[in-house]
Amino acid sequence: xxxxxxxxxxxxxxxxxxxxxxxxxxxxxxxxxxxxxxxxxxxxxxxxxxxxxxxxxxxxxxxxx
Numbered sequence: 001x002x003x004x005x006x007x008x009x010x011x012x013x014x015x016x017x018x019x020x021x022x023x024x025x026x027x028x029x030x031x032x033x034x035x036x037x038x039x040x041x042x043x044x045x046x047x048x049x050x051x052x053x054x055x056x057x058x059x060x061x062x063x064x065x
Contacts, residue, residue, distance in 0.1 A: 010018065023030065 026033065
């Protein structure tokens, strides 16, 4: 099964081609997209941290019981 997945993994040349196509299609919008992604990452990390803390809190309550 892993060899099947490796068959569909793009190599460096394919990634360059995909990058060129992305720049050609979305060239003027890429800075906006990059800015949005940059702003979304910290909020995602914050949400993940809150969920992780909540799970730890519930786990400690279960151990107390």
